[in-house]
Structures are given as structure tokens and as C-alpha cells.
Amino acid sequence: MKAEGQETKRVPGIKAGARTKRKTLFLQLSWSWKGLVDAFRWDIVVSTVTSDAEIRANMLKSLLLNSLSLLSIYVFDLLLQPLVRDQQKWLHRNMGWFYRVLWLFPVVGASLYLNSSWCSIVANRVYSLRHGSRKAAPSTYTGILTALATSAYRAVMICTSVVITFALGYIPVVGYTAGFVFFCWVDAYYCFEFIWVARGLSLAQRIGHLEERWAYYLAFGLPSSALCMWGSTLANAAVFALVLPSYIIMAMHAKPVPPNPYNPVPALSETSTIQYPSPFVPIRIPIFAPVVWINDRIVRLLSVGGRRSQQYSRGVGMDKKKGMSDTIVESVEEGSGNGASAESLRSAARGGIRVAGTRRRKAN
Template sequence: MADNFHDILYEIINGLQDGILGTLKIQKLGKAESEETLRKDPEPMTTLARRRAERKKDEVQHKKKEPKIIQRIVLCCAWNGGISLMSILLFNHLLLPVVQLIIAGIFGGSGSNSVWNWIGPILSWTFSALWILPIFVLSKVVNSLWYQDIADAAYFQYRGKPKQFNISSLIADISFSVLLQALFLIQGTLFMFLPIPAVGQIIGHIHMALLYSLYAFEYKWLNMGWEVHKRLSHIENCWPYFFGFGLPMAVLTSLHPSVVISGCIFSILFPVFIISANEASEPKRICSFPLKVFAPVVALSNAIFRRATVGSTNISSGQSKPGVPPTGKPRKRVGISQYSQECS
């Protein structure tokens, strides 16, 4: 049965609701953490009970040392909003105008314009090189660690212990996923430069909304043991819901032309949407026409990984022909490309 406009709109609104209202679960998490901290055991009466109580105290102290969800969210907001974003806004809207006024007061008239034309860019380049670039790189590393702590803690509280991955499989899965997401980001950005502005903006926002949903839900799906092909096919099959879920972030991060400021806005919002993704009621109804937006980047990622695998095999074995071992038998290709064949 084909989906009509009403069904698609309903799923979009449902995803939008889960994305926004899921942020209210932060208060629930804070209460649960405080109740766990205040919970006390009765005073032990026997030696055995006393020993058990001592072990429980050690476990409680260890849990108190573990990072809390609320603490990590506050740190993300303070770092990305208070340090990164605020420093950029103060520099652009306070420091530069003050310096320009000082130059105008010293040189006056047309002379101040010529002096500002070369002093202004020098100040901006110096600030970008000595402050924005290091902070931006450091933020990527720090935020990734904090995001993982938030996702693991939220998943454990909502669903229990996550499933264990084989280390090699996990590294391969994450490597392929990172490459695919980077290519998908490029694909969505290219659509924004289409000659028809309205169409390009709409397609670009659809790409960004689905990508942000993939970012937010991927933590939960990895803990559930989902491989990359299952994650992508789920988004493509239920694209109206995930478009609605990621739409707020796609809109808010596109309001400012600066990539750095948009990145700061994303970093502030993203921890909240991780919690929303853990609490969201994902759709069980599959759309009758899946949106195969990941198919081009899946094929390209497969080609890149296949070429990299063959190249590394040739270097290690010293062969001139790709994929042929010294015995002359064709080498079996093992790689991430198997994960995404169901999506292409």
C-alpha cells in the first residue's frame, strides 16, 4: 500500500516531536542519578553483611567517580558555547569594532579606512590561526569523548549493558562509517549549489537532517550491535521519521554562514539529541518508497576501501598483480564493503 502525503507528514511530525520533546528526558536522568546517589543500605549486623557493605561502598564510590550525563552535557555547553562560540562573537562584535573606532580616532577620515583595510584582515587571520583553529581541533577530540560518555551512560540507564563487538570488526565498522558520513556531507553540500536555489536548499537540508539523525542514533545502534548496512537501510526505509528528527539541528546549524559557529551550535545541541535518540520510539512501519540517498557514497566508499585493501595487500606481499597471492590463487577479499552491499 503506497504511502500518501498524510502518512509521510505524520512520520515527519512524529520524528520532530521525538527530537524536541526527547530533550525533556534530561530532567528525568538528573533525578535518577540523584536518587541513586542518595540511596543508602541498612546498617550491617553481621561480619558477612559488613564485608558485603564494604564492597558495595567501594562500588558506590567508583560510580560517583564515573562521569555523569548532566555533568557531561554542562561541560559540552560550557566548552562549546562559553569558550568557543562566545570568544568568536566577542572578537567579531566587540574587539574588532573597538579597534576600528580607535584607528578612526587616530587617523580619521579616509586614512582610517586604508589602515583598517590591512589591519583588520591581519587581526582576523591571527585570531583564526592562534585561537579558532586550535580550539576547533581540540573541541573535536574532547567532544567525541564526551559524546561517547553521554551515549553509553544514557544507553545503560535506558536499555542496560550494551552488546560487545569484536575489536577488529568495530574498527572496520567505524572507519567505514566515518568515511561514508564525510562523503555524504560532501554530497549534501554539493546539492546546495544547484542552479535552482530552492531545490538545492531543500535537497541539502534533507541530506543534513538525515545525516544528523544518523549521528545521533548511531551510538544507540552500535550499542545494540547493528552493523553499518542495517543502520543505513533503516534510515532509508524510514526516512520521513529521521528527516523530522534531524530537521531542528539542520535548520539551526544553517542559520549562520560561518562553518565554525555552525559547528559550535551543533556541538551544543548534539548531546541533547543523543539522549533523545536513546529515548525515541523508532518507527516500525517501513515507507513504501525508500530514499536511497546513501547509495552513491556507499558505492564510492566500497571502491575506496577495496582499493586500499588491495594496495596494502600488494605492499605486504610484494606482488605486482593486485589480489593474487604467491600461490597464484585469487585472494579472498575481506573488508567493510560487505557491510553496505544490502544498501546499494
């Protein structure tokens, strides 16, 4: 026991650490609120759509086709499926199957495919209105190959993200919440992907940008994710396709915070002390690490050709220690980066590698 009148020693470092932790948590909450506010800027969507005919036309096409998809889905779920349930005749029993194959799947598939092109047109138009036209990528042999590689990797990444979202739902107790939170980040990523690509950010830079501002993007993706978590899988996909153009417009006008996650409160003057964030609150959360890891393994499994595949990888400058996300996809999207030369691709396909104008062949 302490003697009477003896003062308790205070450790200033502990109080300062707790104070820094509270400030950092407050900053994260303020960034989340900023993301939520940016996700409800429907006034920007309305003003943008009404002010430009090209944007208005593509938004209208997206609205009509995705509304048709939703109507078809709910006609089946609420009307046809209850009517044909427990029917004895073969035709009646398989009516739902015929409806899905002959009408529902083609309509939803066409809607998702066309919606991606309309979203690209809307994104490019909004970007040009705000920042001016960007330089188009040259239509070369290399550009075609790298565009195909990028599209394939992006498709695999979308599928992987959806699979991980469903897999998280099977975790006891916290599974549904974890899946919903992860889906918020996935939605936010695809809303901002268009402007990131337009600014020339590589895949690694885009992922790092989101993971270092996880609070903002979690809140930004919250409204769209909440709309896409209540219906069937097809209905959720159609709803997301319906609202995606609007959220792309919001993302084009948004300003994610903080500008510098590692120094969120810059010093007011050269003599003032820099206030670093608390080490107990993570600056960067590796949200997409499982997605990128699975993607790279899938791409390697799909790579066929044995020795020729390895020669191709060396010819385009791929490192065995790196995944596809760190090589081709980073440097070639939308004309950003140099990528591989067409000559190196052709020489790699023939079995040799051209370096500095000299062709080297493997010794027999």
C-alpha cells in the same frame, strides 16, 4: 458523445489505487509528525540529566567547552574581523589569521574531539540505564585493527556527507532546499547511530533502517538541522556539537515508526486483508547511496600496498565486489559480528592465507 441516460463506467481499481495512495501519504505524514514530536522531548533530556550524576557531568563539560567555541567564533566574526578589515599595517592586517590559527582552530578542534568522547559516554550510560549494560568488546589485536578501520570509515563518511550537503547547495533553484533536507537525514543518522551500534546493527542495516523510515527521520533531524544552517561553517559545527548530546538522549527514548515499513498497517485478524502501501509512494529512498559509493571509492584509493593490500583483503574476508561498508565495518563495530581472526590478519600480512588451519602460499 454519450447517449442521454447512459451511465459512465467506473473503474474500481483506479479509485482503490487513489485511495491507497492517500492513505499511504497520510501515514507518511503521521510518521513525520511522530518524528517531530520525538525531536522536541526536552522533558526527557531534563529528567535524564538531573537524575544521573555521570550524564550530568559530561553534559556540563560539553556545554561549557562548546559554549567557549561559539563565543570565540562570534568574537572573531562580530568584533575582530570588522576592526582589522582594510588595515594597512601588516600586523593589524593579519591579526585575524593569528587569532584563527593560535586560538580559534585549536579550541574548536579540541571541542569537537572531546565532544565525541563525551557523547559516547552519555550514550552508553543512557543505554545501560534503559536496557542494562551491554557486553564489552574484547581488547584483542583484531579488535584494535577493526576499531581503527571503523573509525576511519566513519570519519570519511562524515566528511563525505558534509561535502554532498554543500554540493547540493550549488544546484539552481532547489539546491538550498535539497541540501537542507539531506542534512536533516544526516543529523538524524548521527543522533541514532549510538543506539544502533549498541544494538549490534551493521552499517548496511543502519542505513536501511533510516532509508525505510525516511519520513520519520526527516522530521526528527529537522530541528537540529535548522539550528545548524544559519551561521558560518565553524559556528554550525559548534552548534551541532552543543545540541548533539541532548538529541542522543532523545534518540535513546524514541521509537521510530513504522515497525514494518512493508506492512505498516498489519491485518487485524487472519481473515482480514493485508493493506499494502501504495507503489506510488516510495517505501525506501536511497538517501545514503552516493555517500556509501563515494566512501568505498575513497577507501580503495587510500588503500596502499598493491599485492599486499589484496592479500590483506582476502585474508580478512573482503569481497572485491563489495565495498568496505559491506565487509569489515559491518561486522566489527562495538564487538558486533565476528570479523577476521588475528591469525588470518598475520598470515595475510606475511603473504599467505591460513584457511582451516592450513597455510597456502602462492606458487612461484
